[in-house]
Amino acid sequence: MTVRIGVIGTGAIGRDHARRINQVLAGGKVVALSDVNRASAEAVKADIAPDATVYATGEELIAAADVDAVLVTSWGATHEQYVLTAIAAGKPCFCEKPLATTAEGAKRIVDAEVAHGKRLVQVGFMRRYDAGYVALKEAVQTQTGAPIMVHAAHRNPTVPEAYTTPMAIHDTLIHEIDVFRWLLDDDYVEARVTFPRSCARTHAKLRDPQIVTLKTAKGVVINTEIFVNCHYGYDIQCEVVGEDGIARLPEPMAIQLRLGAKLQNAILTDWKDRFVASYDVELQDFLKAAANGTATGPTSWDGYMAAVTSDACVVGQEREGEAIAISYPARPALYA
């Protein structure tokens, strides 16, 4: 079966996911596009999906009879409305992170999906599909003993002026928040944020870098440095310290050079290149489940837990150094 896909939001990642579905993956075809900037949807139609219909609104796209499943890749603040509409229509929906920009919004999606009674939503936490993280999880579960600490870093070379201090949590750390819950099979109970002096390359609305410390229910302490003007590259680091040993996330494959009296390894500079393979695998997973009218992979509950934790971290930014407690309701059986 070919799953007929509608894409809402055809900017950077929407365009890239449309390309994946039409040119890389099996079992899907982009038949519908929508963007508040119609010219953007028309450009994706011209370049990638010539047979697609361009709709004026995301709601019209979701209602279209020939759309079997939906990709929500618009700005974060608009995700909730489209995911709720897709659930109401009973259509599988892949939603880029964040699932919603508030924990209340994410909870409304959880409640709607639970009321529907079947999984329909996959959240775009692609790191769970990264071969390095999958291998790391295997090592943590089978070799290094019970985890005690995690040391991590999320570094971007630069961010635009519009990127503010809370975005370091909602837009950037959110990947670590999700992937460490999955990696450790654990939940968070506490968050704390500290700021060293800001780096010279940051701007007025951004305190950069920052260090977020999360504590889990099993007592693991996770320290993550978020440094989004690090200048030198896009660098994702993670080391899990266990009872018997230490497991470290592999570096992306790179040719090692012995050149000019130096031993060199190139470092990537763009998140698109770092996680290109995981985006392919996560969307292939979505197409496979959508063909059966359902969804697998990261759940609405995972999106909700990430939103609850993000909110606590943002409070932690406002109350530097203070431990902020994290609490949430019981997990519904749909997400067991």
Ligand SMILES: NC(=O)C1=CN([C@@H]2O[C@H](COP(=O)(O)OP(=O)(O)OC[C@H]3O[C@@H](n4cnc5c(N)ncnc54)[C@H](O)[C@@H]3O)[C@@H](O)[C@H]2O)C=CC1
């Ligand atoms: N998983 C990952 O690694 C990544 C995820 N993202 C997420 O994907 C989403 C989109 O990010 P980008 O593509 O980088 O942004 P972008 O700004 O390049 O594209 C977003 C598009 O959505 C459109 N849009 C905004 N509001 C809309 C609405 N109400 N209805 C329809 N279209 C609307 C905009 O006109 C724009 O074309 C964000 O939530 C972002 O956090 C982005 C980059 C990487």
Ligand SMILES: O=C1[C@@H](O)[C@H](O)[C@@H](O)[C@H](O)[C@H]1O
């Ligand atoms: O989701 C992403 C971006 O929105 C975000 O700005 C980057 O920091 C992340 O590494 C990338 O994966």
